[in-house]
Amino acid sequence: MSMGASVHGDGGRPGLRWVLAIVLMISLYGVLENLYIIPPPESSPAWSPAWLVTLDELVWPIAALSVLAGIGIAGLARGKRAQLWFGLLALLAMAVLVEAMAAHVGEHRRRFYSVGAALFGWLSGLIFARWRGADDDRSERLAEAGAAAALAATYANAGLQKLSAGGLFDDHSFQIYVLHHHHIDDSSVIGWLAQLVVAYPQIGVGLALSVVVIQAGAWVFLTGPRGRMVWGTLLISFHLGTLAFLHIIYVMATVLLVAWSYPWARIWAFVRRRPPPPPSVVDDPPLSVRELGVLACVGALVVALAWAAPTPHSLADAETNQPPHEVEF
């Protein structure tokens, strides 16, 4: 069986599905860790719907959802045609678990959403493949393309949010973020770089601009093998820069980017001094105008449902960066 299911050609997917499944498993562990191992905050904002907040007090629903998510992830990892149903099971179970965790800790933990986005894209590709009557290999190429698109969209969203608010571009924004996120006693080279940002706010403005260009330009990730490698590298650099300056890293999203961005089969063959895998047979048929129209309508329907459906949310915004207020005596 061919291992090829990648924009990088045959053999370009040394188990992208397995990487997705492993990262999903890590996210499942992360949810349970947040629910039961890490102490919750002493005060949490009110949350809607309220039943999500109390879900963690009932062990059996969390245990049942975790088992269902685990079965779904395992079925997805196994592949074959049933992976669509197992993947949908994993997506639904993880959705309830992640939102219950958010209600429990009092804030949305976005690092979990990147993985969910990739799964959503993967499943969208599989559903599309069923509609097109694609065989297994072509189905996984479409799943890979869907996952890449949804992953890229998470960065485009982040970039557009920053672009529309504009606050990050102010002279001192990045400087203040670095000051209170960076370790105060860091005497390493990275600490020295952080001090440079603090001393020269223009560097911070330049970094903020580059972050927004990289994030908002994430659509380049979808333009083909070279675009995937170049923009994937930039997105990984963004994560490493965030780690260096702000001590924040989205490990799961970074792992997905590393897996999705490079022609690993060719790299692996080069490392092992084996001949590179043969170029892939083009199996990417065109869409008729009608098919494209149907696809766009289904996408619009999902968007309309998302706008209409009641969704979990916090009633108090715990993440606004309000200025400190004067004490009233």
Next chain:
Amino acid sequence: MAPMRERLGLAIVVFACYGGAALGVTNAYPFSTFPMYSEDSPTFGARLVVKDRGGERREVDRYEDWTCAADLSFDDLEQTVCPDGRIGQPTGYLVKEALDHIREHPDDDSRDAEESVDLVIRTWRLDGEQIVELDCPVARCRARLQ
């Protein structure tokens, strides 16, 4: 015009669909607008740190064997009053991490190798074009530098 290939067509629709759906729900798994660091320009930042007798500031996790004169609660820390009468308001999850470290590393031996340190909220406030730095005292503690 050449017809669009199915992979590109799918990618464009999934990309737009995820973005549009996320705008609708803001945050509901698997959709999010990822609005971190997109709010209005920050005018202050604050971080819970240790200040030793020599005035050197270090991260809380550089110390262990903690004992503090007062109980440290998250709410009290968030409401710490600074010398200028304002509230320190450090970043919540960073305070939580620091408090968790202190609670997980209590002084449970009798070696008495700890030193007296001040737990302070270091604040940086934008005042015009200047960033003003200030230490807001939280508690006097004893801890051992690792």
